[in-house]
Amino acid sequence: MAVVTPTAERGDAIGQEAAPARVLSVWDASMITVGIVVGAGIFESPARVAAIAGSPSWMIAAWVLGGVLSLMGALSYAELATTYPSTGGDYAFLTRAYGRHVSFLFAWARSTVICTGSIALLGYILGDYLTRLVDLGPYSSAIYAAIATLALSGINIAGLKGSARMQNVLTAIEVGGVLLVAVAGFMAGPSPSTVAAATTDGGGAFGFAMVFVLLTYGGWNEAAYVSAEVRGGPRAIAYALVMSIAMITIVYVTVVIALLYGLGFDGMKASQAVGIDAMHKAFGAEGARLIGALVAVAALTSMNSTMLVGARSNYAAARDWPILGFMARWRDKDNVPFVGFVIQTVIALALVAFGALEKDGFSTMVEFTSPVFWFFFMLSGIALFVLRIKDPGALRPFRVPLYPVVPAIFVATCAYLFYSSVTYARSQNAGYVALVVMASGLAVWLFVRARSSRPG
Numbered sequence: 001m002a003v004v005t006p007t008a009e010r011g012d013a014i015g016q017e018a019a020p021a022r023v024l025s026v027w028d029a030s031m032i033t034v035g036i037v038v039g040a041g042i043f044e045s046p047a048r049v050a051a052i053a054g055s056p057s058w059m060i061a062a063w064v065l066g067g068v069l070s071l072m073g074a075l076s077y078a079e080l081a082t083t084y085p086s087t088g089g090d091y092a093f094l095t096r097a098y099g100r101h102v103s104f105l106f107a108w109a110r111s112t113v114i115c116t117g118s119i120a121l122l123g124y125i126l127g128d129y130l131t132r133l134v135d136l137g138p139y140s141s142a143i144y145a146a147i148a149t150l151a152l153s154g155i156n157i158a159g160l161k162g163s164a165r166m167q168n169v170l171t172a173i174e175v176g177g178v179l180l181v182a183v184a185g186f187m188a189g190p191s192p193s194t195v196a197a198a199t200t201d202g203g204g205a206f207g208f209a210m211v212f213v214l215l216t217y218g219g220w221n222e223a224a225y226v227s228a229e230v231r232g233g234p235r236a237i238a239y240a241l242v243m244s245i246a247m248i249t250i251v252y253v254t255v256v257i258a259l260l261y262g263l264g265f266d267g268m269k270a271s272q273a274v275g276i277d278a279m280h281k282a283f284g285a286e287g288a289r290l291i292g293a294l295v296a297v298a299a300l301t302s303m304n305s306t307m308l309v310g311a312r313s314n315y316a317a318a319r320d321w322p323i324l325g326f327m328a329r330w331r332d333k334d335n336v337p338f339v340g341f342v343i344q345t346v347i348a349l350a351l352v353a354f355g356a357l358e359k360d361g362f363s364t365m366v367e368f369t370s371p372v373f374w375f376f377f378m379l380s381g382i383a384l385f386v387l388r389i390k391d392p393g394a395l396r397p398f399r400v401p402l403y404p405v406v407p408a409i410f411v412a413t414c415a416y417l418f419y420s421s422v423t424y425a426r427s428q429n430a431g432y433v434a435l436v437v438m439a440s441g442l443a444v445w446l447f448v449r450a451r452s453s454r455p456g
Contacts, residue, residue: 024230028168029240030247032305035171036219037248039122039302042178043275043295045216046256050268052209056260062206063256066213067249069413070220074245075400076384076407077221078238082398083387085237089309090221090380091317096391097383100320104448106376107317108441112347113372113434115310118219119303119344120351121365123148126299128362129292142356146349152304153345156311157338170301177294178251181275184282185258211420214413215370216252219302220245221377238398307344314340321448354433368434370421378414381407 024032053059086092091110095103110116123145131140155166220241230236259268262278271277275295279287315337351368355361384400384407400406 026230026232026236026240026243029230029237030244031168031171032308033220033240033244034247035174035301036305036309037217037244037302038171038174038178038251039125039219039298041216042252042255043181043273043291043298045212046259047268047271047274048212049209049256050260050265052212053206056265058206059209059260059265060253060256062209062213063253064249066210066217067245067252069214069409070217070249071242071245072406073381073410073413074220074241075238076381076410078241078398079396079400080380080384080387081237081241082235083394083396090376093380093383093387094376095320097386098379101445102379104317104321104445105438105441106379107314108444109372109376109438110310111314111317111343112437112441113369114376115306116344116347116351117365117369118306119149119310119348120145120355121362121369122299122303122306123348123352124355124361124365126296126303129295129299132292139356141361142352145352145355145361148300148303149345149348149352152300152307153341156304156307157341166304170297170304174294174298174301175247175251177291177297178255180294181278181291182251182255182258184278184287185255185260185262187283188262188278188281190261211417214417217248218373219306220248221380235397307341311337311340311344314343371418372434372438374414374418374421378411378418381411381414 049062050059053062080093081089084092084096091103091107094106124141126148127141127144130144136143230240232239259274259278262281263271263274267277268274273291275291276288279291283290318340351365352361355364358364385404387394388403
């Protein structure tokens with residue numbers, strides 16, 4: 001069984017000589033992670049969390065806890081990524097823990113549902129906001145999403161260094177924009193409803209509020225896909241993960257406190273767009289228009305990060321399965337998995353088209369991706385326990401602290417979110433489509449396995 005490892009990535013059985021190089025700094029990896037996580041969700045989720053949590057104290061506690069749980073997950077991933085650095089990320093971990101049966105289905109899920117669905121989802125966020133400025137007709141959001149997908153794919157295919165530089169700039173603008181909303185909240189306040197609402201009891205709904213909080217924190221695990229390309233020693237990716245989660249938590253909690261101060265708790269619950277309301281209250285109509293541009297930048301930043309790491313799953317799977325060898329072409333000059341990007345772009349465009357046929361492209365992509373994402377995320381967490389048992393002699397430059405408590409909490413969190421997303425998606429058309437796509441992946445795996453087992 002061919003497993004993607006740091007040694008194997010310098011050459012493989014299917015004759016591909018080019019391989020990933022360590023060209024990213026810890027800061028680059030942190031910016032890629034922050035760019036994936038800090039997206040448009042922080043402009044939408046605070047109002048929903050406020051409405052569910054029931055009180056300011058429970059609401060703020062939810063956002064702080066979201067950061068703590070994300071850090072626990074990041075620490076678990078740090079051990080996996082430093083022990084088995086690979087462009088395959090979760091794919092490599094699942095292969096080592098469960099064998100190629102599970103990891104092939106995961107690679108299929110990332111290619112057809114998780115990464116590509118996320119790209120389409122972010123494209124629709126971008127399209128919805130740009131349509132408010134220039135409406136291109138009944139399929140305006142889908143057209144914008146398709147254009148953004150093609151443009152960003154082209155930039156990524158042109159080379160990793162250029163893509164990373166653009167990512168650093170976009171992420172800086174994105175984080176600056178989110179902090180500007182926080183400034184607007186502090187300038188707009190204080191709101192008289194803030195203190196009055198503080199005694200409301202919201203403990204009963206706290207667990208449901210965490211669903212939205214953790215979805216907004218989601219995406220930090222993607223740093224594992226560039227672990228083989230980060231310079232600075234075997235613990236570098238661990239530093240990048242911890243640094244990024246710390247930055248994200250500080251930004252999120254600051255924004256929520258600022259919105260609470262400026263809009264009041266009742267105002268947050270009633271708001272349809274907390275960012276716009278805060279900016280309008282602090283800076284007037286011009287501020288409200290500016291937030292649209294900031295959301296667009298946030299969506300572009302997350303799209304670029306997702307594309308950058310997503311194509312590497314296709315590359316990793318191709319190295320394990322000779323029949324998929326056409327996707328294992330790594331363009332050494334630019335340090336990119338060229339064919340992996342092309343396949344990813346085609347599938348993402350197909351999902352954009354699928355979303356255009358539904359009532360709401362954004363909601364459709366959320367329903368499509370969530371159950372599959374949390375299921376495999378949970379399996380990756382369990383893989384840490386499996387590999388501690390199966391591979392006790394492996395060199396682990398970083399070990400998750402307080403083992404097994406920390407990874408156990410992470411796995412339990414993933415299991416809860418998987419259950420919640422399945423409960424919601426089973427009543428939606430997109431949820432059934434995702435199940436059909438995964439079933440087709442099983443059929444493809446059986447075909448690939450049969451072809452791979454033939455002599456000659």
